[in-house]
Amino acid sequence: GAGVSQTPSNKVTEKGKYVELRCDPISGHTALYWYRQSLGQGPEFLIYFQGTGAADDSGLPNDRFFAVRPEGSVSTLKIQRTERGDSAVYLCASSSKTGGAPNEQFFGPGTRLTVL
Amino acid sequence: GDSVTQMEGPVTLSEEAFLTINCTYTATGYPSLFWYVQYPGEGLQLLLKATKADDKGSNKGFEATYRKETTSFHLEKGSVQVSDSAVYFCALSDLLSNDMRFGAGTRLTVKP
Numbered sequence: 001g002a003g004v005s006q007t008p009s010n011k012v013t014e015k016g017k018y019v020e021l022r023c024d025p026i027s028g029h030t031a032l033y034w035y036r037q038s039l040g041q042g043p044e045f046l047i048y049f050q051g052t053g054a055a056d057d058s059g060l061p062n063d064r065f066f067a068v069r070p071e072g073s074v075s076t077l078k079i080q081r082t083e084r085g086d087s088a089v090y091l092c093a094s095s096s097k098t099g100g101a102p103n104e105q106f107f108g109p110g111t112r113l114t115v116l
Numbered sequence: 117g118d119s120v121t122q123m124e125g126p127v128t129l130s131e132e133a134f135l136t137i138n139c140t141y142t143a144t145g146y147p148s149l150f151w152y153v154q155y156p157g158e159g160l161q162l163l164l165k166a167t168k169a170d171d172k173g174s175n176k177g178f179e180a181t182y183r184k185e186t187t188s189f190h191l192e193k194g195s196v197q198v199s200d201s202a203v204y205f206c207a208l209s210d211l212l213s214n215d216m217r218f219g220a221g222t223r224l225t226v227k228p
Contacts, residue, residue: 003159004159033215033216035216040220040221041220041221042120042205042207042218042219042220042221043160043205043216043218044218045215045216045217048215056215059215091159091160093160093216104150104162104165105162105209105216106162107152107159107160107161108159109158109159110159
């Protein structure tokens with residue numbers, strides 16, 4: 001079956017611009033996660049959705065970052081007034097977690113964001 | 117907070133050599149532990165996992181044992197292949213949290 005997909009695969013933008021990154025999770029997975037991976041580092045948690053609601057957004061670095069998942073499937077990560085420090089690979093993952101023990105997270109290929 | 121520390125790379129080995137990548141963790145709860153692998157040009161894939169103390173995860177010849185007494189989850193393989201060249205990430209996820217905490221990753225290169 002299809003895995004997690006992310007679009008675009010690469011995004012180059014200018015400082016100050018607005019960007020949207022999209023994630024299509026595995027069908028039926030209720031949990032969705034966004035991570036950010038800087039060069040030479042492991043992924044860092046940004047936000048977690050259970051269904052349509054953001055159950056935990058404690059990893060969002062500031063209020064320029066926002067994510068939605070209006071129908072409980074596709075999610076969009078939105079970054080306003082981009083800064084050069086936002087350049088990274090943004091990863092999306094989904095799992096069948098419904099509470100309790102952590103289950104395997106399935107990762108997408110990522111979107112490489114470059115802010116010039 | 118919860119965190120993972122893994123040995124720095126890069127690691128370069130000859131084919132058929134023994135591999136160990138060290139990973140230690142800090143957690144206040146009862147985490148599950150994972151090794152993820154990222155092959156060149158591909159996304160993160162789960163390699164193996166262990167959900168409680170003394171569990172051993174294994175896959176594709178790789179093994180790791182959840183050691184609560186030493187708070188470790190070292191990755192081992194007895195005989196590496198060129199196709200094992202990748203970046204390996206140790207990670208933990210706690211029952212009380214909603215995220216996965218990753219180490220910085222260790223790049224492995226296996227030469228023929």
